[in-house]
Amino acid sequence: MVYQNLAKADPELWSLVKQEIKRQKIGIELIASENYISEAVLEALATPLINKYSEGYPGKRYYGGNEIIDQVERLAIARAKKLFGAEHVNVQPLSGSPANAAVYQAFLEPGDKVLALKLDHGGHLTHGHALNFSGKLYNFTPYEVDSKTEEINLDILYELAKEVKPKMIVAGFSAYSRSLDWKKIAAIAKEVGAYCFADISHTAGLIAAGLLASPVPYFDVVSTTTHKTLRGPRGAIIMCREKYAEKIDRAVFPGTQGGPHENVIAAKATAFLEALKPEWQNYSQQVLDNARCLATELQARGYRLVSGGTDNHLLIIDLRSQEISGREAEKILEKIGISVSRSTIPNDPNPPFKSSGLRLGTPAITTRGFKENEVRLVADLIDRALKSGGDEKTLGLLKKETNSLSEKFPIPSL
Numbered sequence: 001m002v003y004q005n006l007a008k009a010d011p012e013l014w015s016l017v018k019q020e021i022k023r024q025k026i027g028i029e030l031i032a033s034e035n036y037i038s039e040a041v042l043e044a045l046a047t048p049l050i051n052k053y054s055e056g057y058p059g060k061r062y063y064g065g066n067e068i069i070d071q072v073e074r075l076a077i078a079r080a081k082k083l084f085g086a087e088h089v090n091v092q093p094l095s096g097s098p099a100n101a102a103v104y105q106a107f108l109e110p111g112d113k114v115l116a117l118k119l120d121h122g123g124h125l126t127h128g129h130a131l132n133f134s135g136k137l138y139n140f141t142p143y144e145v146d147s148k149t150e151e152i153n154l155d156i157l158y159e160l161a162k163e164v165k166p167k168m169i170v171a172g173f174s175a176y177s178r179s180l181d182w183k184k185i186a187a188i189a190k191e192v193g194a195y196c197f198a199d200i201s202h203t204a205g206l207i208a209a210g211l212l213a214s215p216v217p218y219f220d221v222v223s224t225t226t227h228k229t230l231r232g233p234r235g236a237i238i239m240c241r242e243k244y245a246e247k248i249d250r251a252v253f254p255g256t257q258g259g260p261h262e263n264v265i266a267a268k269a270t271a272f273l274e275a276l277k278p279e280w281q282n283y284s285q286q287v288l289d290n291a292r293c294l295a296t297e298l299q300a301r302g303y304r305l306v307s308g309g310t311d312n313h314l315l316i317i318d319l320r321s322q323e324i325s326g327r328e329a330e331k332i333l334e335k336i337g338i339s340v341s342r343s344t345i346p347n348d349p350n351p352p353f354k355s356s357g358l359r360l361g362t363p364a365i366t367t368r369g370f371k372e373n374e375v376r377l378v379a380d381l382i383d384r385a386l387k388s389g390g391d392e393k394t395l396g397l398l399k400k401e402t403n404s405l406s407e408k409f410p411i412p413s414l
């Protein structure tokens with residue numbers, strides 16, 4: 001993209017933007033929740049649709065002048081429905097957290113009981129963490145991964161559900177590398193009289209590609225961000241059965257949000273179009289292949305992975321045997337231009353700030369064109385950096401290798 005007006009009008013800001021563009025270009029992005037949008041999606045974001053107030057829904061707005069905006073929003077909805085086979089879609093949520101706020105508000109009263117995966121076992125803040133609105137407003141009971149397999153055990157979830165009798169069961173994760181049996185979870189929810197809510201923020205792109213199972217046919221309601229594996233703009237959508245459409249729409253507006261960001265909705269529409277193309281499957285398959293390759297390569301270098309591997313786009317390294325904390329590892333990799341996020345591991349002996357794990361994901365490097373050959377080089381860079389003992393000279397050399405590898409793979413929108 002060209003930004004000549006911005007560069008001229010605000011050189012101070014432009015210099016920061018330029019630095020960030022450079023950082024993204026020369027670095028290697030392994031944060032599992034990040035991706036690079038296409039030029040088309042970036043251009044959709046920069047359209048004058050941002051100027052419009054459109055509180056309400058297509059055909060029922062609280063402002064005039066929405067004839068075109070209505071068509072934009074209907075287009076985004078139609079494409080999302082097609083992509084996920086959903087009965088009803090709300091495309092207005094500003095991001096994943098507000099989407100989840102709306103889902104809870106639609107189905108729950110404050111104080112209602114909810115089951116969700118514990119944060120340090122792979123869950124998300126909006127799944128009932130004490131510092132989050134979810135944990136303050138609702139009465140969450142966390143479920144955990146099995147201490148032996150480090151996978152979610154549905155027999156244990158079933159027993160817990162019978163005991164707690166929640167009004168809702170949440171399934172979904174931010175740091176879990178295995179797949180979920182949606183049908184079985186939905187059956188458990190039905191048996192105990194709970195709503196079932198799937199938060200597929202991390203895996204939506206892989207589900208859209210048909211490579212991972214979808215909860216949409218079984219679940220009452222499904223939310224997802226649009227900016228992770230789905231490779232769209234920062235935002236979210238909520239999908240639900242037709243019978244809950246009104247509940248969900250009202251919970252988004254006026255329940256939790258005001259005017260929707262129609263430029264972002266337009267960018268979501270373009271991203272959905274990209275994900276509807278046959279190439280999307282190839283991309284998503286490569287995301288999975290790269291994650292498996294990264295897992296195998298790290299294991300071959302002596303790293304233990306939580307649950308022993310991955311079925312999706314992410315993996316979690318257990319660093320307890322490496323004499324380095326997740327935070328130190330994150331810092332060292334940052335020095336060589338590789339971005340990762342520290343992560344807790346199940347039953348982490350260390351506090352979240354110093355957690356013992358490292359979460360890596362392959363959506364962004366795959367968008368950039370990395371395949372198994374490059375992934376092997378990345379695993380090697382990570383290993384050498386983590387074993388460098390922080391030696392500045394070694395890290396300096398590794399940084400050069402990172403930069404020259406990434407510069408061979410230009411990012412489409414930069």
Ligand SMILES: *Cc1c(COP(=O)(O)O)cnc(C)c1O
Nearest residue numbers: 095096097124173174199201202
């Ligand atoms: C990322 C994520 C969210 C929140 O998305 P934001 O856009 O950061 O608010 C919610 N749920 C899960 C499972 C996530 O991974």
